[in-house]
Amino acid sequence: MRLLVVAALLIGAAGCAVAPPKFTESDVAQARQFPEAERLYNQLQGELAADASSANAQTYRSMLARLGSRLATLRTEEVRSAVDEARLDSGAVPAATLDSIAPEVAEMRAWDSEVWRMVAGEMASERERTETLLDRARSRLERASPENEPVLWVENLESIAELSGAPEEQRRADLGREAAVNAALDGARTSLRVRDYPAAMRRTQQALALQPESTTALELQRQARAGMMAGRLTAALEAGDIVQAETVFDEIREQDWSPAARRQFDTPISLLGEYYAASLYDMLETRRYERAYRGLSNLRELDAWLDRDFDRTLDFLGAINYTLQAIPGFVGDGDRNYNWLNPTGGSLSGAIQVGIWESLYEDDAPLDLAGGAFSATGLDASGEMLLQTAFDAVNGVTGALDYTALDPARALLLISDTRQDVIVGDMSATVPAPAPAALMLAGLALLARRRAGPG
Numbered sequence: 001m002r003l004l005v006v007a008a009l010l011i012g013a014a015g016c017a018v019a020p021p022k023f024t025e026s027d028v029a030q031a032r033q034f035p036e037a038e039r040l041y042n043q044l045q046g047e048l049a050a051d052a053s054s055a056n057a058q059t060y061r062s063m064l065a066r067l068g069s070r071l072a073t074l075r076t077e078e079v080r081s082a083v084d085e086a087r088l089d090s091g092a093v094p095a096a097t098l099d100s101i102a103p104e105v106a107e108m109r110a111w112d113s114e115v116w117r118m119v120a121g122e123m124a125s126e127r128e129r130t131e132t133l134l135d136r137a138r139s140r141l142e143r144a145s146p147e148n149e150p151v152l153w154v155e156n157l158e159s160i161a162e163l164s165g166a167p168e169e170q171r172r173a174d175l176g177r178e179a180a181v182n183a184a185l186d187g188a189r190t191s192l193r194v195r196d197y198p199a200a201m202r203r204t205q206q207a208l209a210l211q212p213e214s215t216t217a218l219e220l221q222r223q224a225r226a227g228m229m230a231g232r233l234t235a236a237l238e239a240g241d242i243v244q245a246e247t248v249f250d251e252i253r254e255q256d257w258s259p260a261a262r263r264q265f266d267t268p269i270s271l272l273g274e275y276y277a278a279s280l281y282d283m284l285e286t287r288r289y290e291r292a293y294r295g296l297s298n299l300r301e302l303d304a305w306l307d308r309d310f311d312r313t314l315d316f317l318g319a320i321n322y323t324l325q326a327i328p329g330f331v332g333d334g335d336r337n338y339n340w341l342n343p344t345g346g347s348l349s350g351a352i353q354v355g356i357w358e359s360l361y362e363d364d365a366p367l368d369l370a371g372g373a374f375s376a377t378g379l380d381a382s383g384e385m386l387l388q389t390a391f392d393a394v395n396g397v398t399g400a401l402d403y404t405a406l407d408p409a410r411a412l413l414l415i416s417d418t419r420q421d422v423i424v425g426d427m428s429a430t431v432p433a434p435a436p437a438a439l440m441l442a443g444l445a446l447l448a449r450r451r452a453g454p455g
Helices: 002-015 025-030 034-050 057-086 095-111 113-143 150-164 167-193 197-210 215-238 242-253 259-285 289-306 311-325 346-361 381-395
Strands: 411-414 421-426 441-446
Touching (some): 034 057, 057 095, 057 113, 095 150, 113 150, 150 167, 167 215, 311 346
């Protein structure tokens, strides 16, 4: 009987032999990378969940602990790498990056609580730094004025967008930059209209600081700089410092200006030309020939720089030269270049001045004193006849007098916004060196208003 019981126990013990484990230490050793370690960790958890009291449970728990530490270490490296990659120049990490990392850090708690506490503390410090900088940027934004301090205002908008990492904040910053640039450009245009060139320069600098590639800002800045240099030229002229005026003009000529910027110089450069024209007679009478010749040369440079277009006036003066030459008894120059400077009598002189106004201020309509942009009455018969003959020639009337337009090298047109306009005849065009006879000049003062107001 006893033998049977012992045999039964032995048979039962043999039937309850411990099953071999599914996972071994070798599996743990091979799971060095995060995906393999995480997969093995989850499989071990599944085994324990299925039978927490199995003979292999304790071994699996030991494996889980080692794998958890490994996963926490690998995750720590990933988190720190992501933080360092997102770190801004300010040293802070965008709040959006910290938000995206937070779930990954929280997952570490189940793997290794000590490592989790360490990394969670690091992330808390990072968030505190970011929030501090955000609070400062928001405070500065509230104090900054988008009208008076657009660059600082936009910088704070973009700092908030950068620190927050939020798309809506970035859109706000982009719209703010665009609005600030447009406001600066509008301010520059307004300042240019009222000739406040320093303010225009300041506004263009603001626009360029926000949008360096803005061609509009660069052009407005050129106009502002031109206005400031024109002011220097005007100040030198008003002070009678012609040497300084010439120095400023040399600076102006050395730079590249847009058409709109060049217009800023029209009045002061014309005033400089008026000075040369007015002082030439005095220079000749006092035998300052070299100075006079230089003044005449400068007149030519001024006229070339201003690039005045007065072709119709040159046509008219050429027609006048030929018309006067045809008058019996008129004594003029043989080349018919300067007859317009030597009319016989005040009536012809006045008629020529009126004709010059008509040719300057009339649009594309035929030259005619009866109407159009310019009209005049009260000329005597000789003056009317002179003008009608010249007008018919310029207008191409059949059978009209043949003529040749005045050579532009023999006349200079000086236009001023504040003084009378002047046409100067230059008799030195064919003379290579200064000489008293070669420097004879004469001018007709054009007591004319500009296109908007002759009548």
